[in-house]
Amino acid sequence: MNLFGHLNLQQRFNWSIFISIIFAGCLLIGLMYQIMSKYSNDYTNHYWREHTTTFSDSALYAVILGSTSQSEAVTHSFASDNNVLKAAIYDYKHKLLAFSGKALDCGAANLDYRSGFFIETPGFWCFYSPIYQDGYLGYVELVISKAEYKTVMRQLLLGSVLVILLFSIFIFFIVRRLSGLFTSTLVEMAVILKKVSEGERGSRVSFSGAMEINDMRITLNDMLATIELNEQVLEQRVEDRTSALRIALESSETAHVYKAQIMSMVSHEMKSPLHAISGYMQILAERLPDGPEYKENQLLHKKAFERANDLNALIDNILLHAQLEADRYQVSFSPVAVKPLMLACSEAVSSVLGRNRNRLHLSGQDDYIVTDSEVVRHIVNNLLSNACKFTANGDVTLRWFVIRSFLVIEVSDTGCGILAEHYDNIFDAWWQVDMSLGRKYGGHGLGLAITKQFVQRLGGDIALAPNVNKGTVFTVRVPNKAI
Numbered sequence: 001m002n003l004f005g006h007l008n009l010q011q012r013f014n015w016s017i018f019i020s021i022i023f024a025g026c027l028l029i030g031l032m033y034q035i036m037s038k039y040s041n042d043y044t045n046h047y048w049r050e051h052t053t054t055f056s057d058s059a060l061y062a063v064i065l066g067s068t069s070q071s072e073a074v075t076h077s078f079a080s081d082n083n084v085l086k087a088a089i090y091d092y093k094h095k096l097l098a099f100s101g102k103a104l105d106c107g108a109a110n111l112d113y114r115s116g117f118f119i120e121t122p123g124f125w126c127f128y129s130p131i132y133q134d135g136y137l138g139y140v141e142l143v144i145s146k147a148e149y150k151t152v153m154r155q156l157l158l159g160s161v162l163v164i165l166l167f168s169i170f171i172f173f174i175v176r177r178l179s180g181l182f183t184s185t186l187v188e189m190a191v192i193l194k195k196v197s198e199g200e201r202g203s204r205v206s207f208s209g210a211m212e213i214n215d216m217r218i219t220l221n222d223m224l225a226t227i228e229l230n231e232q233v234l235e236q237r238v239e240d241r242t243s244a245l246r247i248a249l250e251s252s253e254t255a256h257v258y259k260a261q262i263m264s265m266v267s268h269e270m271k272s273p274l275h276a277i278s279g280y281m282q283i284l285a286e287r288l289p290d291g292p293e294y295k296e297n298q299l300l301h302k303k304a305f306e307r308a309n310d311l312n313a314l315i316d317n318i319l320l321h322a323q324l325e326a327d328r329y330q331v332s333f334s335p336v337a338v339k340p341l342m343l344a345c346s347e348a349v350s351s352v353l354g355r356n357r358n359r360l361h362l363s364g365q366d367d368y369i370v371t372d373s374e375v376v377r378h379i380v381n382n383l384l385s386n387a388c389k390f391t392a393n394g395d396v397t398l399r400w401f402v403i404r405s406f407l408v409i410e411v412s413d414t415g416c417g418i419l420a421e422h423y424d425n426i427f428d429a430w431w432q433v434d435m436s437l438g439r440k441y442g443g444h445g446l447g448l449a450i451t452k453q454f455v456q457r458l459g460g461d462i463a464l465a466p467n468v469n470k471g472t473v474f475t476v477r478v479p480n481k482a483i
Contacts, residue, residue: 017175021168032160037153045118048127048144051078053116056129056140059089063097063137071098078142085124086143092136104143113139122146185213189220201228278308331457333481336373338407339366342400345380352385356392358413360384364400369407370482375454376407382447383411383474391415391471405480406460412473417466426464427452451476 055078062070071089079087079100086101090113106119106126114136119126125144131137185207195203204221208214281304288298346360353360380398387396394414401408418426427448455462460478467473 014176018172021172021175025164025168029157029160029164032164033153033157036156036160040149040153040156044144044149045125048125048142049116049118049129052118052127052129052140052142055087055142056131059098059140060131060133060137063089063091063131064133066097068097072100074098075100083145083148084142085145086141088141089131089138090141091138097138101143106141106143108141185209185216192220192224196224196227201231281308329457331372331375333370333372335368335370335482336376337366337368338400338402339364341373341376342380342398345377345384346398348377348381349384349388352388353396356388356394358388358391358393359395361395361397362399363397365402367402367407369402369478369480371407371458371478371480375458376409376478379451379454379476379478380409380411382451383409383476386447387411387413387415387472387474394471402480407478407480409476409478410473411476412467413471414467414469415471417471418464423464427462 055074058078059071059074062074075087075089075098078084084101086099086104088099088101089097091097094113104124104126106121108119108126108128111117111128113128114130116127116129118128124146127142127144128139129142130139185205188205188207192203192205204224205217207217281301284301288301342362342364346362349360384396384398391413392415396414397410397412399410399412452462455476455478458478460476462474462476464472464474
């Protein structure tokens with residue numbers, strides 16, 4: 001197999017044809033030899049059986065007369081043939097009457113000589129024929145050499161080998177000539193295709209022959225030309241796209257610099273005045289009189305303070321989303337008492353809860369898990385705030401429990417709900433069901449996007465489903481890192 005691996009297609013084909021012809025020739029020679037051997041053996045046996053019968057007929061009168069001299073004359077006559085090794089005449093008592101030739105034993109003792117038969121040995125045949133005249137008188141024995149038979153068979157075998165060898169060589173060269181027209185074509189095609197696969201251009205096949213082979217050459221060359229043209233077009237497109245991507249990357253890097261500058265400005269130039277405004281408004285709230293004539297001022301002050309807090313929360317969410325997008329937010333795991341954390345989250349949304357006259361229900365046990373408490377706080381606060389915003393004069397339920405290796409948090413409401421067609425978009429940043437400027441519900445579309453990113457940072461998952469009665473249920477699973 002390794003030897004054939006170093007040969008090309010045409011050489012492997014020629015060797016395969018040559019071996020096949022040799023194998024077929026050997027089978028044919030063997031078959032012919034068997035047929036000729038059987039035919040020659042049958043013919044020889046038939047001839048010498050007839051010759052032995054003639055011998056017994058010639059010895060009849062010598063046996064009847066009991067004449068030894070006449071019997072010897074008959075045996076000498078039949079032994080004169082070069083193929084006859086022994087000629088003998090016996091009476092019915094197995095007594096030798098006459099003998100001529102070599103003293104050979106065929107091993108025919110104790111056999112029935114009343115009918116003709118023969119015995120075959122590696123070097124000769126022994127033929128026996130009975131002598132009858134109104135009864136059984138005796139028999140004759142004729143021993144025939146196989147030397148001439150073997151010589152004839154060797155000559156036949158040698159002649160067959162020569163004939164089949166010449167015929168095989170003739171067939172081989174004809175097949176080799178015809179196969180060369182096809183294998184040389186395939187070899188040239190393989191060489192050209194290898195060059196094309198290595199990136200070489202301009203290579204074409206040049207084989208020729210019958211009409212079909214010429215058509216194949218034309219088709220293959222046209223295909224190679226088309227491939228090269230398509231490669232040139234593709235390379236040009238890749239070059240154009242690479243140039244466009246380079247420009248886009250440069251623009252993105254520039255935008256990233258601007259983004260960092262904007263985040264810096266937001267964190268300093270906007271947060272600092274906003275903190276100052278909130279501080280002044282707290283001082284002003286302490287100095288407002290409590291009289292009935294100042295109730296409207298107190299109400300306006302309260303709304304202004306709430307809007308300042310909303311603006312502060314919006315800026316915090318923008319900065320937090322930027323941190324998460326830039327992968328600069330680090331998660332820190334530590335043991336956390338679940339129930340106190342949930343109670344703190346419920347207190348944090350009490351002001352948002354009262355705006356729409358909603359009622360908050362808590363349900364859960366006091367368990368301990370290992371997680372990031374601040375991240376969980378953000379998740380729960382965002383979900384509670386979102387539920388309170390889209391629910392009016394309804395119920396918001398916060399339920400938690402630990403099952404297996406997860407803390408499961410469920411926040412459900414009886415608000416307006418979310419259509420199933422919006423489930424795939426609800427966690428996208430800056431996305432809201434109503435994107436118009438005159439929308440009923442405020443917000444910036446970052447709360448749920450940040451919530452999902454936080455859940456993923458903890459290795460958990462979040463899902464939403466319609467509430468049984470009305471509204472929406474958000475389910476968060478947070479893994480317990482202690483397990």
